[in-house]
Amino acid sequence: MLKKTLLIAATALTLAGCQDQASQGGAGGGNRSEIRIVGSSTVFPFAKAVAEKFTQADTSRTNPVLESTGTGGGMDQFCSGVGMNTPDITNASRRIKKSEFEKCQANGVTDIVEIQVGIDGIAIAQSIGGKEFKLSPAIVYKALAANPFGKANTAKNWSDIDPSLPNIAIAVFGPPPTSGTRDAFEELVMEAGCKTDAATKALKDSDKEKYEAICKELRTDGVYQEQGENDNLIVQKLVANPNMLGIFGYSYMEENADKVRGLAMDGIAPTYEAIAGGKYPGARPLYIYVKKAHMDKIPNMKEFIAEFMTGSADGGYLAKLGLISIAKDKRANVESIVSALTPLDGKDLK
Numbered sequence: 001m002l003k004k005t006l007l008i009a010a011t012a013l014t015l016a017g018c019q020d021q022a023s024q025g026g027a028g029g030g031n032r033s034e035i036r037i038v039g040s041s042t043v044f045p046f047a048k049a050v051a052e053k054f055t056q057a058d059t060s061r062t063n064p065v066l067e068s069t070g071t072g073g074g075m076d077q078f079c080s081g082v083g084m085n086t087p088d089i090t091n092a093s094r095r096i097k098k099s100e101f102e103k104c105q106a107n108g109v110t111d112i113v114e115i116q117v118g119i120d121g122i123a124i125a126q127s128i129g130g131k132e133f134k135l136s137p138a139i140v141y142k143a144l145a146a147n148p149f150g151k152a153n154t155a156k157n158w159s160d161i162d163p164s165l166p167n168i169a170i171a172v173f174g175p176p177p178t179s180g181t182r183d184a185f186e187e188l189v190m191e192a193g194c195k196t197d198a199a200t201k202a203l204k205d206s207d208k209e210k211y212e213a214i215c216k217e218l219r220t221d222g223v224y225q226e227q228g229e230n231d232n233l234i235v236q237k238l239v240a241n242p243n244m245l246g247i248f249g250y251s252y253m254e255e256n257a258d259k260v261r262g263l264a265m266d267g268i269a270p271t272y273e274a275i276a277g278g279k280y281p282g283a284r285p286l287y288i289y290v291k292k293a294h295m296d297k298i299p300n301m302k303e304f305i306a307e308f309m310t311g312s313a314d315g316g317y318l319a320k321l322g323l324i325s326i327a328k329d330k331r332a333n334v335e336s337i338v339s340a341l342t343p344l345d346g347k348d349l350k
Contacts (some may be wrong), residue, residue, distance in 0.1 A: 010309040032084055033299050035064040039074025039091030041179050041229045042120060042249040046143040046311070047091055053317070054300075054307045061300050070229045071180025079104035082293045084275050088301060092287040093120065093180030093249065094187075098349040111292035111343040115305065116334050117312045117326040121250035121275040122282030124172075126308045131166050132243040133158070136280055141193025143170045144224050146217040149197045153219055171192050173234045174218075174247040176226045177193075177221050184284045185247055189265075192281060235260055250275055253321025276324045284321070292341055305338060 025081055037047055044066060051064040069077065069170050071092045078090035089117065096114065104112055124135060142148045142161045158165035159338050175182040194215035195201040203211035218224045227234050231248040235256045238246045245263070253262050262270035266282045274280040288308065311318040314325040336342070 011131050014129055033062040035062075035089065035301055035304055036087045037066045037089045037091065038069045038077050038087045039067075039089075039288075040071045040286070041068045041175075041231055042092040042181055042251065043091035043117070043288070044116065045251065045255075046286075046322055046323050047288070047308070049318060049321060051059065051303070051309045055305050057307070058300075058303075061303075064304065066230055070176070070178035071183065072178040073229075075100045078289060078291065079109055080131075080190070081107045082291060084297075085290070086153045088291050088294045089304075090289050091316050092120040092289060094183045094284065095287065096289060096344070096349060098346065101344070101346040101349050105206055105346075109291060109293070113290040113337065113341050114344040115288050115290065115338055116285050116326055116330070117288055117308055117323070118286050118318065119275060119326055120284055120322075120332065121270045121280050121324075122188055122247065122284060123250045123270045124245055124247055124252040124265065124282075125238065125253050125260045125262045126245050127242040128259060128261050130238075130244075130264070132167070132261070133165055134267065136266050137189050137193035138196045139165070139193070140265075141190050141196075141215075144172060144218055145194070145214070146219050147214055149194070149200050150214050150300065151223075169245045170223050171241070171243065172224050172245045172247065173237055174224055175231075176228060179229060181231075181247065181249060185225055185282075186218075187280050187282060190218075193216045198341040203327050215304055227349050233249055249322075250324070254322035272324060285326070289344075290341075290344060295341065307333065309338060 025146065047066055055061050068307050071094055074087070074090035077095060078087050080086055096112070104110075124140065126132070140162055143155060143158065145153055147153060154159055155170060155307065156168055157167050159167040174185070200211070200214055203214065216224060227237070231252040235248040235252060236249050238244055239259050243333070246260070250262070253260055253270065268274050268280050270280050271280065275283045290301070310316060312323060312325060313331075314328075316325070319325065325331070
């Protein structure tokens with residue numbers, strides 16, 4: 001009982017500290033008028049476009065400060081606490097994890113508003129000068145897993161996986177572990193390929209730790225090359241290396257359509273229509289997470305969120321950057337959450 005009382009008191013003091021810092025000055029520079037945003041490199045260009053529209057609409061507003069840290073890095077900062085030295089919003093190219101939500105709660109970030117801003121696809125792309133071929137989650141898994149179906153990976157060329165594939169070395173540029181794109185790739189592509197083997201699929205219930213290692217652990221022998229939180233760098237390297245493949249969000253592929261093209265997965269190309277309709281295997285939701293405790297402390301946060309909703313609407317200006325709008329029924333639910341600033345309860349997080 002004493003421990004619970006102390007925890008409640010500590011949380012109350014933290015929230016009070018947020019208000020004091022906003023009104024009187026405090027940690028991290030005291031009063032501030034700018035919205036601070038961290039997180040996903042995939043969502044970054046959309047948030048940047050929204051920030052530009054936001055300040056253009058009212059020049060008295062302070063420009064938001066955006067930092068591309070990757071989804072995991074953004075969550076780490078966002079969940080560190082409330083107050084002027086912490087971010088107000090974090091962008092995410094996957095849903096918040098249960099462990100991250102619990103960290104937030106423990107650090108006094110008790111009211112988190114989850115807003116899905118659109119849909120993206122995990123594109124596996126190559127230079128338009130490369131030899132085009134078709135993939136599947138199973139093929140990608142067999143090529144990139146450290147221990148596909150529990151056995152050491154010895155495949156060197158794509159043709160080692162399937163004789164119909166090119167006889168060229170397996171070489172893939174991709175995101176680091178801190179990236180939401182990496183998390184989504186492991187879940188939507190690697191795990192899907194892993195589960196094509198019945199015995200391995202059964203491990204999810206009998207030995208989840210082993211299942212996770214077999215299904216999601218990537219090769220470390222140079223076949224998979226991490227490129228940091230810079231998807232533009234992957235595009236540049238694909239242009240210079242036509243035999244390489246790269247993993248990034250559909251929006252970057254669309255933005256660089258004169259340089260790279262997406263490879264079909266299960267016979268379905270990563271197009272706007274295929275991703276929006278849920279047909280493409282790598283489709284994923286994109287989010288922003290808002291710290292409700294900061295809503296009345298940082299000027300114009302409501303207006304910024306409203307601008308994001310405008311840009312992400314069907315036919316909105318973010319579509320030109322590759323953001324895919326969510327379905328109308330889901331959109332209505334998101335609008336309800338934004339209107340009421342309904343906090344996430346976290347019950348169905350993984």
